[in-house]
Amino acid sequence: MCGIFCSLSSDDDTQPAHVLKSCLTNLLSRGPDCSSSALFRLESGHVLELFASVLQTQGKDLCPQPYNVDGNILCWNGDVFGGPLEKEIVSQKQSDTAVVAKHLSECVLQGSSPVEVFSTITGPYSFIYYNRHNNTLWFGRDPVGRHSLLISFSANPLHFCVSSVAHSSVPNCIEVPTVGIFEIDLNTFCTPNGLYILLHSWCEMEEEQITDYCKDIPIPVIKKCTADFQYLFKPLTVSHMEPNELVLFPNLDLLQKASLVEKMNYISSLKEYHENTINLMLLIEHAVKVRVLTNVPLCKNCMTEKTLMVNSCSHSKIAVLFSGGLDSAILARLIDKYVPETESIDLLNVAFEKKRGTSNTVGNNKKRNCGKSTLESSELLFDSIYNVPDRQTGLKTLEELQSLCPRRRWNFVEINISQTELQQERSKSIVHLIFPLRTILDDSLGCALWFAARGKGKLYGSNLNYESPARIIISGMGADEQFGGYMRHRTILKNNGWEALHKQLQMEVERIPTRNLGRDDRVISHHGRQPRMPFLDESVISFVKALPPWEKCYPNKNFPCGVGDKLLLRLVAWHVGLKGAAILPKRAMQFGSRIANSKENAADVSDRL
Structure with a gap:
């Protein structure tokens, strides 16, 4: 960078x-x-x-x-x-x-x-x-x-x-x-x-x-x-025939009554979905591989004049923006294949202090903590303030990763940000990095990414202060647009059918270059780290773009949230052993980390910038 x-x-x-x-x-x-x-x-x-x-x-x-x-x-x-x-x-x-x-x-x-x-x-x-x-x-x-x-x-x-x-x-x-x-x-x-x-x-x-x-x-x-160039985002002229559900899913009547686990087991066994799963997994894995291996053998801290004679170090050189959700779980699992076992991998998990007056959780905790020592009460209160949805899913998925990759040292970094620190850093640095963008969404996502990428918090399980020395940050950006991860995709399919969903997904992929990747790059890179996004690898985009919509997602009543949305990506997670993360419902970073207020209009200009 x-x-x-x-x-x-x-x-x-x-x-x-x-x-x-x-x-x-x-x-x-x-x-x-x-x-x-x-x-x-x-x-x-x-x-x-x-x-x-x-x-x-x-x-x-x-x-x-x-x-x-x-x-x-x-x-x-x-x-x-x-x-x-x-x-x-x-x-x-x-x-x-x-x-x-x-x-x-x-x-x-x-x-x-x-x-x-x-x-x-x-x-x-x-x-x-x-x-x-x-x-x-x-x-x-x-x-x-x-x-x-x-x-x-x-x-x-x-x-x-x-x-x-x-x-x-x-x-x-x-x-x-x-x-x-x-x-x-x-x-x-x-x-x-x-x-x-x-x-x-x-x-x-x-x-x-x-x-x-x-x-x-x-x-x-x-x-x-x-330019003499095969442009990646050139609109496709191919139209797809509507799928016959009974042909696509021969046991649909049984599937309707099945659990999420049974649904995933069944779909992953179907030939067409299995082939797509393997092909996509190989493309994502290659994208991860080149982004992990294209690096110097020293972490940020060891890359000094005094240690240049040292060929390598065992400190973390790769970090993951880690909510524990589907996208970051897949990336962490695949990264493990290409980082030496002697090195740790940092999982950066950010949580923001709940704004006062938005929840009565603190008050309820005070009642529950009566009779406990002051130290115990303060620790429980602290945990409840930062026990946001992404912290909960992050720790659950950490357990899965530890089970699948028992030799790996995973540094789960709890990045807890108070309202005071948020306001200070926003006015000092973040506002200038987000600039020239100024919406509420730019503010909330920009702040969440900035603090997560800073990598400064406490190591889970030890309570030790820690700052990631990684030079590379791997991010799951681009997955939702390509694989039908938004609630609007379910609504469009319900109201207007597959052709409308196909056009919507195609439009969203073609709009990726005009979205906010530049903002995210400015915010993450401010910490002297290189952001890399395997889901936005050219080969991944080309493969996914060519698939009919029902082979990427199937967001109808037979496939609820946690299965139908981003179905193909969920099948990849299922295939690599992430059975829990594969069926987690999607949650936007700004809500999972609790920085955003769902009552605000994301497109409005932020008065905090």
């Missing part, structure tokens, strides 16, 4: 220095291993400044940025997990930054477009690239939008800024759309008639579509060309 930044301004403008200074703390937090900058004075009299901070997760040696090859400068925040460049990175044990920069420079020398390089990369990324030979500036995000990139623009005087993360004081700041790669011709951009951005779109797009996607960019965006 890296913090990348670029500003273009007139020579006598003081605003760039102010913007970089305001963003600097957040940029440095993303890349604690090293940082540097590069300054270029253009023939137009303008100044181009690039800055990057680095968190090393690839390559034998640390690769400082901005990275220079033949005078061309790359600021890279990404992971190459697949494609032709991956083989070169793995075989030569190089940093992906160096390999990507080398191939970009080769494109420049051959007179071809840098888009040719990015269209071959599988994995999350955002980047800024200065082609000094042609005096062009390129920037963009991967087609899924997994890594953050923001832009800010002011006309008088001219100031254009691109950054991984900003500060709420930065004016006119928006997220870079994930529709393609953007190019600025610096020879003309600083002239009255040259103020526009060129777009190399991922797929064929009408002018109205480009205008809609780029409507928040305060500069005209002109399509230059379409």
Whole structure:
């Protein structure tokens, strides 16, 4: 994970220095291993400044940025997990930054477009690239939008800024759309008639579509060309015949009266569902494998100058955002396969203090605790305050993992956040990381992710203070949209049928790049950790997207919550032995951790930000 930044301004403008200074703390937090900058004075009299901070997760040696090859400068925040460049990175044990920069420079020398390089990369990324030979500036995000990139623009005087993360004081700041790669011709951009951005779109797009996607960019965006690229989110034209339930489930009459366990045993035995389960499990497992193994052999604490001679350590290098629910349980189970038995794995479980007046639990506990010692009463009261739904499911699933993986040391980190600490950190840091987003949902999810990713709490079972030293955080983001995990999916099927549900699921998958992955990246990366999301691996998305809706989920009256929603993913959990987690009902993080108020409208602007 890296913090990348670029500003273009007139020579006598003081605003760039102010913007970089305001963003600097957040940029440095993303890349604690090293940082540097590069300054270029253009023939137009303008100044181009690039800055990057680095968190090393690839390559034998640390690769400082901005990275220079033949005078061309790359600021890279990404992971190459697949494609032709991956083989070169793995075989030569190089940093992906160096390999990507080398191939970009080769494109420049051959007179071809840098888009040719990015269209071959599988994995999350955002980047800024200065082609000094042609005096062009390129920037963009991967087609899924997994890594953050923001832009800010002011006309008088001219100031254009691109950054991984900003500060709420930065004016006119928006997220870079994930529709393609953007190019600025610096020879003309600083002239009255040259103020526009060129777009190399991922797929064929009408002018109205480009205008809609780029409507928040305060500069005209002109399509230059379409990348030669198999776009992941291209709408499917395949229509599916409605399923015959009696053919799909021959013993449906018996199934209606069966328990959840009996239903899962029966469905998992059906040939079509079994084949899909195995295929999906293998894809998720490979996505987990590459995200776990693409890392350095030292934890954050041991990655210092004094210990660089040490080849490895046994501390946790991988952490999981862990509610104990279906998604995080599957990921933890598969991660265990690729982490050495001598290393621990951190399970980060966050809970927020209940707001006063929202429950009478505390009062009831006081009555129950009469006659107990002051110490015993305070401990019970503390436990009840933070005994939120995600804590309960987390501990249940921990028991399952301990049973399935008895040799593994699971560090279940109880992250308990008081209302006072929430308010302090929200105003101090989180508001600037969530920016430019400002809704109640952004607030609640952003805060929950920030505290969870900080990894600071108490170890379950020992009550010892603990802060995770992991450099990588694995997250289950993207599962609900793909596998029909929301209550609205059940409602749509009930009211409008399978074709309507198919269209809804397709729309939600196609909208993944425009959702809030950039926000989540900014929040998690603030702690010098790299977020990785196996369910948003390109191969997983492609496989799931091609399935008919009833092979992903079956949310009707015969398959209640805990079975029908995210059915295929539940079958994967069942297959790997997670019999309890497989039938847990879905619960959103903001409600499971008790940070959100269900009476608030998630889409409203938050007055707390």
